[in-house]
Amino acid sequence: MLLPIVILISTSLKTDVEVYDGVLKLPLKLQWVNYINVWNDGGFGTYIKNSAIVSTGTVVLVVILASLGGFGFSKLRFRGQSFMFLLLLLGLMVPVPAIIIPIYYSLRDMRLLNTPWGLILPQVGLGLPFGAFLMRQFFRDIPDELMDAAMIDGCGELGAFWHVFLPNARKGIVSLAVVQFMFSWNEYFLPLIISQSDTAQTVTVGLYRLYKSYVASYTTISAGAVMVLLPILVLYILLQRRFTGGMLGGSLKG
Amino acid sequence: MSTLHQGSQQRWVGVKKEIRAFLFVLPTLGVYSIFVLYPVLRTFGLSLYDWDGISRLKTFVGLGNYLELFFHDPIFHTALRNNVLWILITLFVPMILGLILAAVLAGQVRGKLLLAAVFFVPVTVAPIAAGIAWEMIYHPSVGLLNQVLRGVGLGRLATPWLGNPGWALYALVQVGNWTYYGFCLLVFFNAIQLLDRQLYDAAQIDGANRMQLFWHVTIPLLQNSITFVVVYSIIAALKAFAIVFVLTGGGPYHRTELMATYLYNVMFVEQRLGYGASIAATLAVLAFIASFVVFRIREREATQ
Numbered sequence: 001m002l003l004p005i006v007i008l009i010s011t012s013l014k015t016d017v018e019v020y021d022g023v024l025k026l027p028l029k030l031q032w033v034n035y036i037n038v039w040n041d042g043g044f045g046t047y048i049k050n051s052a053i054v055s056t057g058t059v060v061l062v063v064i065l066a067s068l069g070g071f072g073f074s075k076l077r078f079r080g081q082s083f084m085f086l087l088l089l090l091g092l093m094v095p096v097p098a099i100i101i102p103i104y105y106s107l108r109d110m111r112l113l114n115t116p117w118g119l120i121l122p123q124v125g126l127g128l129p130f131g132a133f134l135m136r137q138f139f140r141d142i143p144d145e146l147m148d149a150a151m152i153d154g155c156g157e158l159g160a161f162w163h164v165f166l167p168n169a170r171k172g173i174v175s176l177a178v179v180q181f182m183f184s185w186n187e188y189f190l191p192l193i194i195s196q197s198d199t200a201q202t203v204t205v206g207l208y209r210l211y212k213s214y215v216a217s218y219t220t221i222s223a224g225a226v227m228v229l230l231p232i233l234v235l236y237i238l239l240q241r242r243f244t245g246g247m248l249g250g251s252l253k254g
Numbered sequence: 255m256s257t258l259h260q261g262s263q264q265r266w267v268g269v270k271k272e273i274r275a276f277l278f279v280l281p282t283l284g285v286y287s288i289f290v291l292y293p294v295l296r297t298f299g300l301s302l303y304d305w306d307g308i309s310r311l312k313t314f315v316g317l318g319n320y321l322e323l324f325f326h327d328p329i330f331h332t333a334l335r336n337n338v339l340w341i342l343i344t345l346f347v348p349m350i351l352g353l354i355l356a357a358v359l360a361g362q363v364r365g366k367l368l369l370a371a372v373f374f375v376p377v378t379v380a381p382i383a384a385g386i387a388w389e390m391i392y393h394p395s396v397g398l399l400n401q402v403l404r405g406v407g408l409g410r411l412a413t414p415w416l417g418n419p420g421w422a423l424y425a426l427v428q429v430g431n432w433t434y435y436g437f438c439l440l441v442f443f444n445a446i447q448l449l450d451r452q453l454y455d456a457a458q459i460d461g462a463n464r465m466q467l468f469w470h471v472t473i474p475l476l477q478n479s480i481t482f483v484v485v486y487s488i489i490a491a492l493k494a495f496a497i498v499f500v501l502t503g504g505g506p507y508h509r510t511e512l513m514a515t516y517l518y519n520v521m522f523v524e525q526r527l528g529y530g531a532s533i534a535a536t537l538a539v540l541a542f543i544a545s546f547v548v549f550r551i552r553e554r555e556a557t558q
Contacts, residue, residue: 001435004387005375005376011390065282065285069278077272079272093542097534102292106288106293188380189496221386
């Protein structure tokens with residue numbers, strides 16, 4: 001199960017010649033230089049920075065908007081709320097390629113092509129259905145009585161949200177943040193189309209470019225691939241329960 | 255103050271409260287509408303035109319794009335067939351294996367969390383990185399698969415997997431599945447944890463063996479999870495793109511083309527955006543239809 005990853009890491013630490021000796025053989029000496037090369041000549045320094053900016057930006061916006069929205073959908077009452085929530089959930093079924101053409105032209109008109117915002121905003125739009133759903137689940141588990149208590153104490157809805165519900169939904173926020181970060185970091189189709197210039201590229205498309213370039217060898221490409229998967233892997237190892245809880249839509253107990 | 259006045263005052267307070275409530279979801283709905291809803295509608299609209307994306311001239315062709323797509327486009331037929339195959343394999347392999355493995359793991363205690371975690375790791379790997387990792391396995395000469403085949407004397411079977419028109423798609427789907435097993439395992443594993451032990455105890459007292467327990471207790475109780483995984487699998491399979499794009503680019507000779515990769519081709523290489531939009535629209539409609547159909551079927555089954 002982990003073999004492909006092991007092979008990838010092993011290859012990334014080999015010299016070019018060693019690759020042809022056999023995939024399962026381990027490198028004689030660990031060629032960390034491959035990583036340095038990928039960072040500098042391979043442009044990955046820039047790519048990783050871009051991915052970090054876009055992913056973080058997306059996560060921050062999704063968490064804020066989904067918390068507010070999830071709270072509104074779960075604890076508050078207004079006309080048409082079921083319909084609106086259902087409409088929002090439809091977004092779960094929309095694949096990025098299905099809407100890429102209008103998004104491209106919308107972003108172009110907004111002069112946001114090749115910018116981080118051009119990558120962040122569509123991803124926020126696509127991440128909100130799941131985000132709002134997840135936060136709504138977490139908020140629902142918090143008793144309504146807390147709402148009444150807060151209102152009696154003189155809080156408005158926003159006050160109740162900020163002081164009472166949000167702190168209690170911490171697990172939900174972390175889960176959402178972690179899962180959304182993964183989806184953003186791993187996103188490929190959107191940056192492929194929206195970010196044309198090399199300097200604006202995210203690490204996933206950067207890896208593709210590296211792969212297609214004639215100068216890169218398997219060792220360098222593998223190093224690049226490891227750089228793409230490592231952050232999320234680390235995130236998973238550190239925050240396993242939040243991760244799996246998030247992916248299960250909040251249904252994980254405890 | 256007259257009661258009439260008081261009544262309208264209360265209504266106004268009620269309305270203000272509703273507006274305040276709505277304000278919580280407004281930003282969410284706003285961004286969603288601009289970057290998801292509106293583009294979906296615009297894709298459908300665009301699919302009715304012939305347009306190269308650059309010139310101001312857009313020719314209205316009505317359903318012409320769709321007619322061409324469904325009746326005169328062999329590449330699209332291949333792509334559609336490949337997507338369906340991808341869906342089916344994803345449903346049968348990761349989902350069923352995940353179900354079985356979850357049931358197996360539910361029994362033993364030692365190391366099961368570790369095993370589940372190990373399976374889940376590939377889920378965190380970006381598809382493009384997964385594609386590149388598997389290149390090391392599928393490579394014609396240094397790839398693991400061929401080396402193993404040669405090593406055990408089955409060198410005859412060694413082939414350039416990704417360049418083989420018959421095998422390439424299956425090789426690619428396997429990469430996709432690799433990133434998906436863990437998710438299925440997670441869903442089912444978690445669902446099984448939540449089941450009531452007593453049902454199992456009762457069945458075991460009645461003399462049921464493990465196989466029967468699995469078929470007659472576990473599976474019926476997991477209906478909701480199964481429905482969820484089926485729908486999720488279909489949508490995930492329709493989204494497949496990066497793995498094919500990086501490893502074969504849709505080749506050889508379009509044999510591994512998917513709707514998404516074909517869309518890319520039509521958009522960037524052929525520069526026919528109206529036509530591309532019709533592919534995009536088809537993709538979206540398929541996702542919607544598949545989801546609703548599955549829900550309907552499961553709903554009906556559940557009430558029986």
